[in-house]
Amino acid sequence: MVRPLTMFFTRLAVAALAALPVAALAADDAALVERGRYLAVAGDCAACHTAHGKAPFSGGVAIASPLGTIYSTNITPSATHGIGAYTLEQFGRALRAGVRADGSHLYPAMPYTAYAKVTDADTAALYAYFMQGVQAVDTAPPATSLPFPFNVRLSMGLWNGLFLDTRPFEPDPARSAKWNRGAYLAQGLAHCTTCHTPRNFLMAEKPGLYLQGASLGTWHAPDITPGKPGWDKETMAEYLRTGHARNGATAAGPMREAIDLSFSKMTPQDIAAIATYLDDLPAPPRATAPVAVAKIAAGDVAEMAGGVGEGERLYRNNCAACHQVDGDGLRGLPALRNHPMLRYPNADNISMAVLDGVWPEHGQDMPGFREELDDREVAAITNYVATTFGRSTVVMSPERVAVLRQGGEASPLLLLARVGMGLGVGVVCLLWWRRRRRVR
């Protein structure tokens, strides 16, 4: 059995940490803070806790959830508005169990179900960084107020009981150190599973479909298990470092942000470790790779003769200046022909890029066409791109574009919860009525 052995190693590590003399720790304080800074990058804390143009980690980022807007908190060491009064233990509970110092529960917009894997040592480093390496900011971000019953944070206690795996990461001695490092980062701080694993109706991840792709309501987080045509370890590492890869992949949406703020700032060794781990995951059966789309001869004649459809016309007018009429891009402007995105099970990401654009931190961005194009036009361009530059068989409908434009569908959970409560109230009333009858 693997488990007792790993537990032994973990205990050994904890014992070693505890054995360190206090003076040595103090002398290594700066190093610990620096390590914490790196781990905070790996955890991409800034993505949610640093609002654009605001002080680092002062919170207030509006996170759209299917249940309503959740505002991130101030996690600077401010004693009044931040986490300055937290002990290491309280910090660890918030990070890994989603419980604040006052005992109330965090919403799982905070990926504590993934951070639960973070080791005690890394938790201590993160704590050191947030206490000593971050400037305290005494401002309060807007309060989160989700609709009833989700405003009752106690409900999260029940949810955690059902879905939170509190066991920290356990290295697998049968695997390489590289694999274990990758597994630790991918499962924990990098929290890949938060977006890439589909969720059940209670918003919990489905373990059987680990990292096999999920919709965020708007953007689609693709399957990142191995065996997909055009992807291998090196390609994945290149993609994580830069947002581009030799197979034509270009990052957009939340992944673009994760690369800008987190992956691009991690060490090549850690990126390679994550790629190694991902390359070794169980994967669903794969269909044979479709034949690549050959170079398209794109002239003006058909268009001048009025022989192009709406999607092609809109593509030429709105997209071809950069992506070119033949879809091959130009001088770093990405090619669309055979783009990996065209093999996704839906076309949501094409429409999302058209609606909202792609805005990397550095380099060329793509404008959004939300104001210029209506739902029908976005769908027409999406379908043109999907079928002309790829072998996609998925179809985008104007209705789906309308949903994407609004930020995705509202969660059925709200309805279910309210119906559920209604039923509950009904049952209570029924019981009360029966009891009264009995009393009579």
Next chain:
Amino acid sequence: MNNTLSADIVVIGAGICGALLARRLALAGHSVLMLESGPRVKRAELVERYRHSPFKSDFMAPYPYSEKAPHPTFTPEPNGYIEQAGPHPFAAQYIRMLGGTSWHWAAQMWRYLPSDFQTHTLYGVGKDWPLGYDELEPYYYEAEAITGVGGSPDTGSPRAKPFPMERVPASWFQQRVTERLAPQFKVIDDCTARNSRSFDGRPVCCGNNNCMPVCPIDAQYHGGIAAASAEQAGVQVVCEAVVYRIEHDAQGRITAVHYYDWNKTSHRVTGKTFVLAANAIESARLLLMSASSAYPTGLANRSDMVGRNLCDHPAIGVTFDMDEPVWPGRGPVSPCSIGQFRDGGFRSEHAPFRIDISNASQVAAVTKELIGEGVYGVKLEGAIRDRASRRVSIKNALEQLPDPDNRVTLGAGKDALGLPVPRIFWNIDDYVLKGTEQTRRRYDEIAAQLGATNIKHSKPGKFGNRQHITGTLSMGADPANSVTDPFGRAHDHPNLYMAGTGVMPTVGTVNVTLTAVALALRTADRIAQELSHG
């Protein structure tokens, strides 16, 4: 006649100046209505129209033309919309469309020099402005901040704050020309409203060299963006509304404007304050068309200055082939210029000028030239490659002095709605000719320094238009020789303001849009102030 529209402020013309003025007043809480004679056209349609046009070297090709709101066109043949009455044709180009003429530009956003505001005092020529550089400086900055301007820090125009935008990186062409011309000629970055980073929901310039005729990704600011921002701020916009008469009461206050829709149904629009921002030529035309028994020579025209003092930058150009490949055509079309001849004691003798170095792709021009020379086949391809990589094209922005004889009047002809067309008298004086001689001397020095062959000057005695049209609605302190007061208010009509390049008394040596926008923002503040006291 329909008589349904009304607003606190009625703006005639939805170009960059009218739209940004309207936006500012709407944001201040006023009801604002903006009337645009031309249609509403999306950027994507403009791109399509250009792709479909056989006239790729005509940068007006993407812009729709309607006889209901006509503007000058030149391909395949000039349409003759403007009647030419002078010794030199004034080949005006402007766009009657929501967003106006700055749809088609290179986003040059220059400040004047402080001396440009007082050439009469300093050099005994031209006119002094009724305001100084320092007064306009904060508005210059605001206009730059709205539109995202970056540029060289040493243009000679002092700044209280740094540019809000960093410059787009210099192309290889710009780097080589700058190095080769130093130190005799100092090549500096142009001031442009072009994104070197994402800004205001618009992407960074990708350097594909199609600023003109239309930037397909809005990496540069333009009037269409200004108009959209005005609508977002709550301005009500009516397109295809051709204002043909401004109505006044017995006291000279403006009571309404009348416009034809494109079916020639007339509409009357009332308001408290009116702003005329309909292009320097068309605005003068409208004031002249609005003549009444009380104002027989047209509105705001007691001084007889409406339409007069018409200026542009009368331009000459040169092309040549440099002795090394520098590959113009990558990056913005108009990235750099030479500013050292813009000011000095010589201004009392001859026109100052700026030398504009084009980075536009030369492939089309070179191809035409080579075919004309009889080069064909495999040789042609190689020759295009060689010459297009070395071709340099230069022109100037030279200050013409305001001359009352250079003017816009009403012509004998009528447009499709029965409205008199503009007629223009334009002459070139000795001051310009002497400055032009100086320019040409510099062109030859530049060519020599770049090891040029195949040097071709533009035809002597001919002057191109740069479309920096000023003077027709000149502001001034004295009602006897100006159309508006220092805030753009008509001397003769207390609730009629004017905005746009027409109110600028002199044309300077730089593209005029930034100064016109800064003045428009200042006028907007004045109107808001007036209304809050009213």
